[in-house]
Amino acid sequence: MARLFSRSVRNMLVCAAAIGTLLSQAPAHAADPSLWQGVQKAGVLRCGAAVAAPYVMRDARSGQYSGYFVDLCRDFGEKVLKVKVEFVDTNWDNLVAGLQGGKWDLAMALNQTPERAMAVSFSVPATDYQISLLTHKDNPKLATAGNAIADYDKPGVSFAVMSGTAADKAISAVVKHGTVMRLPGMDETRLAVMSRRADVLVDASDTNHLFAVANPDWTKEILPAPALAKQGVAFGLSRDASPSDLQVLNIYLTQRRETGEIAALVDKASVLANADEKTSK
Template identity: 85%
Template sequence: MARFLPRTIRNMLVCASAIGALLTQVPAQAADVSLWKDIQKAGVLRCGAAVAAPYVMRDARSGEYSGYFVDLCRDFGERVLKVKVEFVDTNWDNLVAGLQGGKWDMAMALNQTPERALAVSFSVPATDYQVSLLINKDNPKLASAGNTIGDFDKPDVTFAVMSGTAQDKAISGVIKQGKIMRLPGMDEVRMAVMSKRADVLVDASDTNHLFAVANPGWTKEVLPKPALAKQGVAFGVRRDVSAADLQTLNIYLAQRRETGEIDALVDKASQLANADKTPQ
């Protein structure tokens, strides 16, 4: 029937259909959650807390939380949103599911991965996770080493790593000449470097930093370039959170990172963890 209508009428019908299609999109756009307004009405920001030093730590006696993601979550809630902050105890298996189910408003210290991005929205990274190297700064074998893997990949250099870990996979993929000493636990890996049976300790950058803070006299941290297995460590929020809300959190984190405040919080948390004030 439509082919017999005058062209002007057909054009009007097409325009009307287009307008109708646009109108049907409005409810979907309006469905974005105004998370911060809802939290301000409730008066409390709930942060999901899975323990991993120095990001999130919990004192077994007092139940008090510490760590640099805890500091950031508390500061964002109290100073930006001006609400009370509560930390909800959970574990890494349930951290994303609890966020999706509304048990907490933000998940702390999530590594950004494509798989997780299918389930949650990420803030900009507060810090970066990557595999790092830790050496004895007085080791003559490494006196001229810079920060490329090639500087360390020599036949007489031994890399100590915990067997079967992501760090093991990462270092095994790039070492061509050096020896790799695979050990069952991190205590054995660190002892191998301390006793000079190995030259390079291979571990996640955050835990290597903890070890370096505890042993400042002889350690040197190296972040290889190009980076090994680098991922951002961020806050997670529900997928339906509005772009404006996510921007608020991103601006907060970007400013604190650029000013060096987050680096200072990392060092504070590392010292606290090494002092064993927050048993794990």
């Protein structure tokens, strides 16, 4: 009888300990801080800004920021969170580290990679990065070409690409019959296609789009299918951001992307970037 009683007491103690553990965890879970509630309490959304046109641009004279990720960050802060928005100047080497250190709440225009995902959380992509092609609209060699690499990968077709870049690596892996013309800089690759020494310009889709917007009369942009080196370009958040925090930002971005508003912001930023480039020359 004493043995049964002691076992019952032990069982009760175990149950009490388990209940106590659950109770002690419940308040901590309920008290998990919300990123956006913290931003609203502070009254300001801090956006880490590393310059890369047309995502993020900064006027050297006024210090004012522009670019379509800047537009999105400002709109999200002012219209969704109802707070002021502050852009914190940084560079690409420190953009993730500053997010981890709490120097800003959002990192703008981060390419989604598995390595970065180990350090930060990502929103859904605002846009996509990939390697694209750009040609003359009236190039007779490519009159029937669609968006498959095989349509361009033919004897006598040359691809101009900046040597040693991600675009060089991507196009070199798939071109088997054409000629890859590796040149030292972006200006050289563009001039090669403009002068028709090369048939196809190979570059990141965002920079090719900038070039196309500046030269609408003769350029044709092609996004290859299947895609080359495609990655989402998103906002980075702290790994501590809750699923509900991510959901707020993701719903905002998804709605703006599906309505075409982000595409319009990209075109606006591209025009501005080209105008700034001409002014600086």
